[in-house]
Amino acid sequence: MTVPEQPTLTDGVVTLRRWTLEDVEEAVAGHDEVIAHWFGWPVDGVTPERMSQAIERWHTAYAEDRSEVAFAVEAEGKLVGSVDLRRRDDGVGELSWLLFQGQRGRGFATRAVRMLADFALSEDRQGGLGYWRVEAKVEPDNQASLRVATRSGLRREGLRRIEQGHGDRDETASYVVLARLVSDPPLSEPESFRSLLNSFLPRKRAIGQLLVRDTAGRVLLCQLTYKRDWDLPGGVVEVGESPRLAVGREIEEELALEIDAGGLVLTDWLPPWGGWDDAVCLVFDGGVHDASILDAMVTQPREIRTAEFCTLDQVEERCADFTARRIRAALAAVESGVPGYTESGR
Incomplete structure (x- = not known):
């Protein structure tokens, strides 16, 4: 050549x-x-x-x-x-x-x-x-x-x-x-x-969660397989996916429940922690349901051990401190009717 x-x-x-x-x-x-x-x-x-x-x-x-x-x-x-x-x-x-x-x-x-x-x-x-x-x-x-x-x-x-x-x-x-x-x-x-x-340009991880309550005022929590503490149901939003739709997808995949996500009740910024980059957690209103909806629940064993409706005392006992703060802030936002913003639940 x-x-x-x-x-x-x-x-x-x-x-x-x-x-x-x-x-x-x-x-x-x-x-x-x-x-x-x-x-x-x-x-x-x-x-x-x-x-x-x-x-x-x-x-x-x-x-x-x-x-x-x-x-x-x-x-x-x-x-x-x-x-x-x-x-x-x-x-x-x-x-x-x-x-x-x-x-x-x-x-x-x-x-x-x-x-x-x-x-x-x-x-x-x-x-x-x-x-x-x-x-x-x-x-x-x-x-x-x-x-x-x-x-x-x-x-x-x-x-x-x-x-x-x-x-x-x-x-x-x-x-x-x-x-x-x-x-x-x-x-x-x-x-x-x-x-x-x-x-x-910078990109932030988005997490969608659902605040589901029963008629007794308890909050639905999931016991996760990959960490000791409990958390609200939900998960990471996929690339190109709506955060609101992501919540519904996660609930169906992990618990086999169909619960529509309502309006946004809380935006919580999560600082870098334990090997994770910072993220934005969006908590949507999952409404009030009879506790019997869990009778149809089928957990995804790779990620979820079990799920229960928990009192606020159980939230404090089972959740990490920043998760407990996020749940309290989300409940307060639902009660006031005004979406809230927190950083690590504060």
Whole structure:
């Protein structure tokens, strides 16, 4: 296969061009402790000899099979950094970039990464690499690089955990994985921008619960298999699911009861606890029923040991303190007719 000559790419502000040995001195001078920190090498680890070797390696890799494609980044007539792409799998490349001392925070990296991603995802017969996916692995604390990646059109996919001795580095590390696919809409389209925001904006877990009482004023509680204390019936809201409908689904799945969820009576924010991230618990009104409705109950044995109508004294005895506070707050909201808001039941 004939490999096309490495092109020069530009968006009118930033230019990506082939590295030359004339760039060595300027590149070495631009490396500093910020670059050394994020790439994991000594501050004085980039020498003229090593930089020259890297350029020769890039030239060879491009000429042979384009398994590694590296560009010098120019802006305002100066060498400001580097951007490269290494083939990881068939049709998949991993992006890396850096800006030299004094050149950060001016948008050069975003432009460079976007242009290289466009080049990688372009069809091979048009001179591009013909990849179907480009990705980047960024440390969670590297906020500047996370901004560059997302502004370049890479969607956040998740956190990859690496155990000590089993990753690219010796120490335990985690990487945020961000990627762009050839099938993603163009960055100029509103759908693409919304999908990009959706990939990295914060998300909270939602929990739906049902406040069901009997004619004696007792509250329906479930004894769970995965924790010692009791709780209101309900569960986690699935992706794309209505919280109100989720409650009805959970009651039917776990207790084989059909109880319609009424209006929202309480919103309770749950802070991080015991390995869980924070969450929002939405308590809906399950109405007042005769205690005999439990005669038809069939518990889901994997999650529910049993369920009973309990007095407030039993609520205090059987529930965690924050659950008991939530139940009292929900009952007060039902009595007042005004939906309440609490944080950990307070």
